[in-house]
Structure formats: structure tokens, C-alpha cells
Amino acid sequence: MSRASIAPFLLISALSLAAACGGKKPPVANPTPPPPGPAVFPGATTTRPPEPPAPVPEPPPIIAPEPAVVSDPLASMDMDEINRQAPLAPVFFGYDSDAVDEAGQQVLAANAGILKTYPTWAITIEGHSDERGTAEYNLALGERRALSAKSYLLSLGISADRIRTVSYGKEFPFDPGHDEAAYSKNRRGHFVVTAK
Amino acid sequence: MRTVFLCVTTLLGATLAAWSPSAAMPEVTSAPLDIQQTELSVTIDGRSARLPRLGVPAFSVVGGDAELQGAARTMGDVLWKDLEFEREFRMISQATAASIPVAPADALPYDLWNQTGADDVLVGVVQRVEAGVQVEIRVMNVERKVSTFGKRYTCSVRSIRLCAHTVSDELHKERFGLDGVARTRLAFTSDRDGERMGGTIEERSIKEIYIADYDGYGQRRVTVRGSLNLAPAWAPDGRAIAYQSHQSGFVDVYVQKLYEVGLTRPARGTDRSQNFLPKFSPDGTHIAFSNSSDSNWEIYVMKVDGTDRRRLTSHPGTDSSPTWSPNGQQIAFTSDRSGSNQIYVVSADGGPVTKMTSEPRKADRPTWALDYIAYSAEVPGGVDIKKVTVGTRQVTELTSGPGSNESPTISPNGRHIAFVTTRWGKEQIAVMDADGRNVRQITSSGNNRYPSWSNR
Numbered sequence: 233m234s235r236a237s238i239a240p241f242l243l244i245s246a247l248s249l250a251a252a253c254g255g256k257k258p259p260v261a262n263p264t265p266p267p268p269g270p271a272v273f274p275g276a277t278t279t280r281p282p283e284p285p286a287p288v289p290e291p292p293p294i295i296a297p298e299p300a301v302v303s304d305p306l307a308s309m310d311m312d313e314i315n316r317q318a319p320l321a322p323v324f325f326g327y328d329s330d331a332v333d334e335a336g337q338q339v340l341a342a343n344a345g346i347l348k349t350y351p352t353w354a355i356t357i358e359g360h361s362d363e364r365g366t367a368e369y370n371l372a373l374g375e376r377r378a379l380s381a382k383s384y385l386l387s388l389g390i391s392a393d394r395i396r397t398v399s400y401g402k403e404f405p406f407d408p409g410h411d412e413a414a415y416s417k418n419r420r421g422h423f424v425v426t427a428k
Numbered sequence: 429m430r431t432v433f434l435c436v437t438t439l440l441g442a443t444l445a446a447w448s449p450s451a452a453m454p455e456v457t458s459a460p461l462d463i464q465q466t467e468l469s470v471t472i473d474g475r476s477a478r479l480p481r482l483g484v485p486a487f488s489v490v491g492g493d494a495e496l497q498g499a500a501r502t503m504g505d506v507l508w509k510d511l512e513f514e515r516e517f518r519m520i521s522q523a524t525a526a527s528i529p530v531a532p533a534d535a536l537p538y539d540l541w542n543q544t545g546a547d548d549v550l551v552g553v554v555q556r557v558e559a560g561v562q563v564e565i566r567v568m569n570v571e572r573k574v575s576t577f578g579k580r581y582t583c584s585v586r587s588i589r590l591c592a593h594t595v596s597d598e599l600h601k602e603r604f605g606l607d608g609v610a611r612t613r614l615a616f617t618s619d620r621d622g623e624r625m626g627g628t629i630e631e632r633s634i635k636e637i638y639i640a641d642y643d644g645y646g647q648r649r650v651t652v653r654g655s656l657n658l659a660p661a662w663a664p665d666g667r668a669i670a671y672q673s674h675q676s677g678f679v680d681v682y683v684q685k686l687y688e689v690g691l692t693r694p695a696r697g698t699d700r701s702q703n704f705l706p707k708f709s710p711d712g713t714h715i716a717f718s719n720s721s722d723s724n725w726e727i728y729v730m731k732v733d734g735t736d737r738r739r740l741t742s743h744p745g746t747d748s749s750p751t752w753s754p755n756g757q758q759i760a761f762t763s764d765r766s767g768s769n770q771i772y773v774v775s776a777d778g779g780p781v782t783k784m785t786s787e788p789r790k791a792d793r794p795t796w797a798l799d800y801i802a803y804s805a806e807v808p809g810g811v812d813i814k815k816v817t818v819g820t821r822q823v824t825e826l827t828s829g830p831g832s833n834e835s836p837t838i839s840p841n842g843r844h845i846a847f848v849t850t851r852w853g854k855e856q857i858a859v860m861d862a863d864g865r866n867v868r869q870i871t872s873s874g875n876n877r878y879p880s881w882s883n884r
Contacts, residue, residue: 343606357675365849366792366804366811366834367877368659368762371679371704372725372746381725396699398678403656404632426677 234426253276262296306350319346320355322425323381324416330376332384340381344388354427356396357381362415363402374399382423397425456591458598460577461564480547482517484508485525487552487563489530495647499561499588500554506589507550509643510596510610514843515861516603519769520544531574533566541570548576550599560584565595567603577602577769589645605736608841612642613882615650615660615855616847620874625655635877637671639686642859642881644870649684656744657682661707662882669880670706670715681706681717683732693736695719705749709756709776710883714751716740717757727761729776730781740778751794751801752776756767760784760794760801769801770815784816785823796836800862802826802845815862825862837864837881846870 306319313415320343323336332340347353356357361370386392406422407414484507487500505522512519528540533551541549559582567577577599583591593610600608619633637660639790640647651657657676663669668690670683673706680697681704684690695717704718704725716729719739727745730737741747745765752759753773760773763781769790772781784792789806791814796802802815810832816823827833831850838845846859848869857870857879867883870879 279673313583364810365790365806368749368835369790369794372720372748375702376723376746387757394677398674398699400656403635403658420481425799 245247248319269360288382311425313358314425318423320425322422325377325419326420327362327415327419328373329341329419330373332380332421335382336381340384341388342388344372344385347385347390352428353425354396355395356398356424358419358422358424359397359399359400360404360406360420360422361403363410364415365402367401367403370401373400376423377419445776445816456581456583456587456594458579458581458594461566461575461580465547476809479518481520482521482546482567483512483525483528483541483544483546483549484509484522485528485530485549485551487554488530490553490555495585496554496556496561499585500552501565503554503588503592503706504552506592507552508540510593510608511550511599513610513619514596514600514606514608515866516600517548526714533568536568536573538570538573552567557582561588561591563591565594565599567599589641593641598858599670607841609642609841609844609881612643612840612884613639613666614642614857614859614870614879615639615882615884616871616876616879617648617660617671618874618876620871620876621649622874623654637669638686638876639669640870644857644868645870647873651684653682659705659878659880661880663708664710664712664883666882666884670708672706674703678702679704680684680713683715692733692734694730695737696734698716707751709752710754711756712777716746716752719752725760727774729759733772738778740774740776741781749793751796753796754798755866757761757837760796762792762794771801774806784818784821787814793835795836795838797840798842800842802836802862805837810850813845826860826862835878837879839881840883844881846881848879849879 304316309317321339323332323383326333357378359374359376361373375397378399380399382395385395405418407417447826484504488505489497489500491832492861508519508522511517516760524544528537529551531537535548536551541763542681545826547570549568549570551566551568555562561583563581563583565579565581566575568772569576573691579598581591581594590611596610597608601607616638617635618638619635621636623634625632625634634654635656635658636649636653637651638647638649642743650669653673653675658672660669662725664879667687669684670681673682674678675840678697678699679702680693680751683692683694694715697703702723706715706717708715712733714729716727718725719728725742725748726749727747728741740759743763745763747761747763749762750759758773758777758778760771762769763772770787771783771784771794772792774781784801785803787805791803791805793804794801799819800815800817802813806810811834812828813826813833813836814823815826826845833847833849835848836845843862845862848856849858850870855877856872856876857876858867859870860867
């Protein structure tokens with residue numbers, strides 16, 4: 233598992249570096265073990281098996297301009313701390329909808345910026361729903377939401393290899409309430425950093 | 429002489445750390461007693477056209493310590509409830525029965541029983557024998573003063589409930605030709621243990637799979653996956669459960685044996701090809717499930733070992749929640765291909781689909797028994813359970829509140845439905861008759877979802 237130690241990126245240099253090598257596919261640490269057996273199924277013709285992780289290139293040597301520059305707190309955190317910090321904001325959805333609205337697009341654009349700043353991060357987008365409708369239906373709805381957030385990130389140039397999706401349906405409400413205030417918080421694509 | 433061996437719930441295996449198995453596997457055996465009955469005369473007159481009224485006085489205990497006395501009481505109570513459950517007998521209340529002196533079968537106070545309106549009286553005699561506990565059951569006809577059912581059961585104090593369930597099933601079978609469900613079980617998902625998921629995210633309760641007797645007794649956890657484990661489905665032999673788990677960070681189908689170590693992932697999911705909502709075929713050889721690749725959910729069937737995987741549906745819409753017809757030749761599922769979720773049927777070999785419902789909102793989670801499919805229907809303010817008769821497409825509402833009622837699963841004899849309800853606050857498993865009557869609460873701890881009724 234490659235935990236490439238490019239953590240000591242500095243805030244300023246990290247931004248410019250990301251811009252400089254934005255076209256490159258960053259190496260991704262795969263957080264879960266590969267499934268047993270080949271992932272190719274007859275019939276699932278639309279599915280491309282996930283590519284094996286590319287060999288990890290040596291990070292280019294970075295000349296820190298000034299050691300006095302304030303260090304990037306996110307870069308020095310471990311993954312748990314990052315996720316507690318939740319730098320990637322959730323995107324919210326309308327009732328029974330998987331459409332990313334304008335506010336959602338702004339959130340995703342900001343998240344894309346952060347992902348470009350930290351090109352080694354891999355994320356999981358969790359799709360969640362409110363409690364209305366059947367549990368089974370909400371599993372599919374949650375997945376559609378996660379995938380719709382993912383495709384918007386892809387359109388902003390984030391590599392598909394960095395994004396996993398999973399649906400939690402209505403199993404993990406963020407707000408246990410039974411009113412629209414709670415529901416609107418629970419209809420979300422929630423971002424978790426799974427590798428850095 | 430017929431001897432019936434019952435396989436009883438002794439769970440083995442390292443995966444069952446939450447429940448420590450007892451050493452001996454209890455078993456219940458039954459053997460017929462001599463009865464005087466020569467022919468069972470059923471005449472269609474005023475008396476037999478209604479349900480026979482049955483009294484169950486307290487069981488007699490021969491000799492007997494406090495433990496045996498307790499076991500005898502438990503057996504009488506459990507049997508009374510089992511017999512009431514199928515609604516083939518009209519049960520005389522236990523309070524009324526208690527007002528009549530306990531007596532052996534050959535000295536029943538028939539006059540007193542006659543005054544209660546009883547047609548039959550079930551008499552039980554319990555004693556210790558070398559093999560454990562022996563229970564003699566006789567059903568005496570009040571009018572003719574003869575025994576119409578007589579069997580001797582050998583069990584143990586620990587398996588006394590199973591002994592009662594066995595009597596109930598055998599009496600229903602002999603008297604009415606009915607396959608009772610007293611020995612069936614329920615599986616479901618629960619967060620009752622309050623354990624938290626590991627990792628970085630908010631406080632999230634894990635959900636594990638639990639099983640219980642059909643009456644809710646003996647609830648115990650059978651998975652320790654420390655994750656989100658949903659939608660259990662019994663193998664028809666009752667010895668394995670398929671379910672979907674988020675354990676790998678994505679959703680995949682797992683098959684877990686209950687009485688030996690064994691856990692497989694036959695659908696071999698990945699984060700780009702996730703698998704949901706498995707259901708065993710009635711013959712136990714195949715599993716139907718939903719696969720999602722690139723946001724397109726389709727219905728698949730595979731052998732239990734994952735081979736011979738076939739895609740049954742091919743539509744850009746979402747096809748999910750497959751369930752088998754009782755003969756295994758068709759599969760009902762949910763699809764939004766017409767705009768909103770409705771129930772459809774397809775041959776288990778694929779081919780054209782038939783639309784079964786036209787719900788104003790959405791229909792979901794079909795489950796099929798006899799000639800009908802029960803499903804969850806979205807209604808204003810929640811979800812309620814309906815059923816559609818397959819031949820006529822006639823729809824009947826089975827619940828109408830209170831709370832939301834969803835995720836039906838039908839007992840193997842088609843006469844009862846377990847489901848999830850919020851009528852008591854949190855989400856609980858309840859059981860009702862297939863006509864919507866007699867709702868009984870099965871779970872009361874935590875939130876419980878996705879019930880599955882075992883075939884045996």
C-alpha cells in the first residue's frame with residue numbers, strides 16, 4: 233500500500249504543483265483489498281474491471297521555498313483527523329431526486345479544487361437518503377446520488393480512479409428527526425477521504 | 429412406528445462469537461399413541477362448519493421438580509399460542525380452562541368441558557425419563573369421549589418450546605392437512621447492540637443479522653461483521669443466510685452458514701459492480717440478486733457458488749428486489765421502467781416482463797407465496813403493505829397505518845406476513861395474518877428491518 237510520503241507539501245507549493253501536473257493521473261492507494269477472483273462477469277458488459285493501480289512514481293523533489301511558511305494542517309493530519317475536519321463539504325439533494333443543483337455544483341467545484349490540491353487523495357462518496365420511501369428503494373436512490381456527484385466531479389477533471397461510491401440508503405441518517413429540516417440534511421452525498 | 433427427528437438450533441462456528449452454543453443438540457422425537465378413533469367423521473352441519481373449540485388445561489406433571497413443573501407450564505403456554513396462531517381452532521381461554529380440575533385423559537370432566545363449549549380438549553402429561561422429558565399428548569373429543577390424536581414426545585427441558593411447536597405442527601397436519609409454521613424462524617437486521625462502526629465517520633450504529641423463532645422467542649445475533657449488514661434471506665434448508673454487507677466499503681452479497689463455519693461472496697462484487705438484495709431459489713440451488721454497474725441496476729441469477737451467472741433484465745431503469753415464485757419458475761421484481769417503481773414478473777430464464785401493479789406512487793419489495801405477491805406501497809404519509817393476486821391482478825390493502833408498514837415476508841404456508849412497522853415508535857418486526865388481522869409484535873429492542881421468514 234503506497235502511502236507516498238508527499239505529506240509535507242506546503243500549502244503554497246502544493247497549489248502550484250497541483251496546477252502544474254493537473255493532467256497526470258495521480259497514484260491512488262486502494263483502501264480495501266481486491267475482491268477474490270477476477271472482476272469480470274459475463275453479461276456485465278458495461279462494466280470495465282478496475283484497472284490495477286499504476287506503479288507509484290517517485291514524487292518529484294520539492295524545493296520548499298521558505299521553511300517559515302505556515303505548514304498545511306490538512307497535509308500533516310492522518311486520515312481520521314482529515315475526515316473529522318471534513319474538508320470536502322456534502323452535497324445536498326431535493327426530495328426523491330439525484331440532480332445536482334446549482335448550490336451542489338458550487339460545493340462540488342470547491343471539492344474538486346481541494347482534490348486537485350491533494351492529488352493523492354482518494355475518496356468515497358456515500359449516497360444517503362431521508363427516511364421516506366422503502367428501505368430497498370432508498371438503497372438505489374442513495375447510489376444514484378453518489379454517482380451523480382461523482383460524474384460532476386469527473387466533468388471537473390477529477391480522475392475516476394480516485395472516486396468510489398457506495399449507497400447507505402436510509403440506514404445512517406445524519407439527523408434523526410422526522411421533519412423536513414432533518415430530511416434535507418439526510419439527502420446527501422457525503423465525502424470520506426479513504427487514502428492520502 | 430414413525431419417528432421424526434428434528435434438527436434443532438445449535439449454532440456452531442467461529443462466526444458466532446456473540447452466542448455461545450450449548451454442548452448437546454436437543455432433539456424432539458415423537459411416536460404415536462394408541463387412540464380409539466376409528467374414523468374421523470366430519471359432517472357439514474352446524475357444528476363442524478365453524479372452527480372447533482379447543483381447551484388446553486394445564487399439563488399434569490408426574491413426580492417432578494420445580495424445573496419440570498416450569499417446563500410443563502411453558503409447554504402448555506407455547507402450545508396454546510401456536511394453536512391459536514393458525515386460526516384453525518377457536519381456543520378456549522387459559523383462564524376458563526384453569527377453572528376446570530386437571531384430570532387424566534381417561535377421567536376428563538366432560539360435563540364441565542361441555543359447558544365451556546369445547547369440542548376438543550388437549551391433555552398433556554409430562555414426566556422425566558432417562559432420555560430427558562417425555563410428554564404424552566392426547567386430544568379428546570368431548571361429544572364422543574374418545575381420543576382423536578395421541579402422540580408421545582421425547583425432548584429435554586431446554587427444547588421444551590420446540591416440543592410444543594412440534595405438537596402444534598403435527599396436530600395441524602393430522603387434523604387439517606395444514607403445514608403449520610410453529611417451527612419456522614425469522615431473520616432480520618438490527619442495530620440493537622448499539623455497537624459503533626469503526627473508522628472516521630460520525631457515530632454510526634452497525635447493523636447485524638439476527639434470527640428468532642417465528643414467535644419472536646430466542647432472538648440472537650448470527651453475524652459479527654462490524655458493519656452494515658442488511659436484507660437477510662434464508663436458504664430453504666434453514667442452514668444458511670444470504671445478505672448484503674458493506675463490509676468491504678461497497679455492497680456485496682454474502683452467504684453465511686449457520687451451523688458450521690462458512691462465508692462466501694459468490695457474486696464477487698467490486699466497487700464498480702455492487703450486489704444487493706439476494707434471495708435463494710425455492711430449491712436452494714440459485715440466488716437471485718440485483719447488480720449495479722454504472723448506476724444501472726439489473727436482476728441476475730447465479731448458482732449458490734457464483735457460477736452460471738445470468739442476467740434476466742436489460743433496461744436502463746432500475747431493476748431491484750427480486751423474489752422467486754413458489755415453484756421457482758418466475759421472478760418478481762421492482763422496476764422504475766414505466767416512470768415510478770412498480771412490481772413486474774419475468775421468467776427465471778429471462779424474456780419479456782409483465783407488469784403486476786399500477787400504484788399511484790411506488791411499489792417495492794415484492795414477496796411471493798401461493799397465488800399472491802405482497803409488496804410495500806408508498807401512500808400519503810408513509811408506506812403500507814398490499815397484496816396483488818397474480819391471476820387477477822386484484823389489489824388488497826393489508827395495512828393502513830398506524831405508522832409506516834413495509835418489507836413484507838410471507839410464511840411458507842402463505843397464511844402469515846412478517847413486516848416492519850413504526851407503529852410502536854422505532855422500527856420493529858411484526859407478524860400479521862395474510863388478511864391483515866392479528867398483528868403481533870416480534871421485536872422490541874433497537875431498530876429492526878428486512879425480515880425474512882424461513883421455509884422450515
